[in-house]
Amino acid sequence: MGHVSKRLYSSASKLAVSTSQLKQFPPKEAILKPDSGKPNFFDPESWATLQPPPTSALTAFAHRIGLANVLSSADVVRRACTHKSFVNLHAKYYPSSPTPPTNANLATLGNALMGLFASEHLHAAYPHLPTRVLKAAVSAHVGPLTCASVAQEMGAVPLLRWHRQPTTPTSPALLHSDALASIPRAITALVYQETSLQSARKFVKSFFLSRQVDLRSMIKFRDPKRALIETVEKFGHERPKSRLLRETGRYSNSPVFVVGIFSGQDKLGEGFGSSLKMAEYRAAEDSLHRLYLTRTPDHLLQVPSSTFPSKQGNIYKTGSEAPYTPGVLGEAEILYASSGRSNIVAPKRLTLEEIEAKREGLDV
Structure with a gap:
C-alpha cells in the first residue's frame, strides 16, 4: 500500500461514520491510472474534510442534546456545525457547486445571547462582585474555551466542518477550538429563533451556567x-x-x-x-x-x-x-485595587497614618 493510500484510509477513519456509508470509496481522484503519466496531487485530509456527515449522525446529535423538536431537520443541524471557514475550502474543490450555508450569523447572535444570559445571571447571583471579576466570570462560563469544551462533550467534533486558516494582517489564526466553539453559539440562536428567549436561556443555563467556577x-x-x-x-x-x-x-x-x-x-x-x-x-x-x-x-x-x-x-x-x-x-467596588489598566487618573489616596490622623482631627 502506497503512502497516499495509507493517508487516505487514516483520514477516512476520522469521519463521523465508516467509509461504507460513502457513495464511492476510494474516490476516483485518489486512483492513479498507470497510463496517465501525470502526478497525482490528491490530498486525503482535504477530501475527508469535504465529506458531509450522514443524516443519521446529525439526527442522533439532535436527540442526544435533547433538541430534536428544535433541530428538526438534518439540514439545520448541518448548518449549525458548518463554520464559515469551510466555504473557501468548498469553493476551491467544487467551484461550480452552490455554497453551503454556514453558522456565521447564528454564532454571532448566539454569542450575544449567551453573554446576556451569563451577565444577568452572575450579577443577580453575586450583586457585590467587582466589575473586572464579573467580566472574567462571564468569560469562564460562556467563553470560547468553555464553548469548545461543551461542544466536545456534546459529541459535535466529528460533525464539525471547517478549514484551518493562518494568521493574516487583519485576523488571527483560526484554530480547531475556535471553530468548535461556534456550534453551541449557533444552537443557542436556533433555540431562540424557533422557540423563545426563555427556552434559549434555559438551554444556556443547563449546559453552561450550571457549571461550578471558582470565583474566589x-x-x-x-x-x-x-x-x-x-x-x-x-x-x-x-x-x-x-x-x-x-x-x-x-x-x-x-x-x-x-x-x-x-x-x-x-x-x-x-x-x-x-x-x-x-x-x-x-x-x-x-x-x-x-x-x-x-x-x-x-x-x-x-x-x-x-x-x-x-x-x-x-x-x-x-x-x-x-x-x-x-x-x-x-454596592460598587472600592476604588483601591480595582482601577485596572484604564487611562483614568485615580485621586491621591491617603496612607493608613493619614486616615488615622484624619479620624482624630489632626492636621496631615
Missing part, C-alpha cells in the same frame, strides 16, 4: 487590609480591628497563629499563618471574599429576561410579561 481565585488584592478598611468605611461601619484568636508553637520552628478581624461586635473574617502578619493578611482577604462572594438564594434569584413570555408572540401585549421583582443592586 479570581479576586486578588495587593493589600487586602487597606482594601478592607476602605470597604468598611464605605458601608459606614466601625474600623476593622485584628485580634489574635488562637496560637500554638510561638517559640518553635513551626508556629501557627489564627487571627480574626472584627468591626465592632461583628466578625468579618478569619485567617491563619506562620506569622501574625500572614494570618492578618489572610483574615483581611477572607473578609473581602465573604463580602464579594455573597450569593443570592436560588429561590430569590430573578433576572430581567424572565419578563419575556415563554412562548412566541408579541411581548408588548398587556399581560404577556411574566412577573418580575428586581433584586437589590450591590
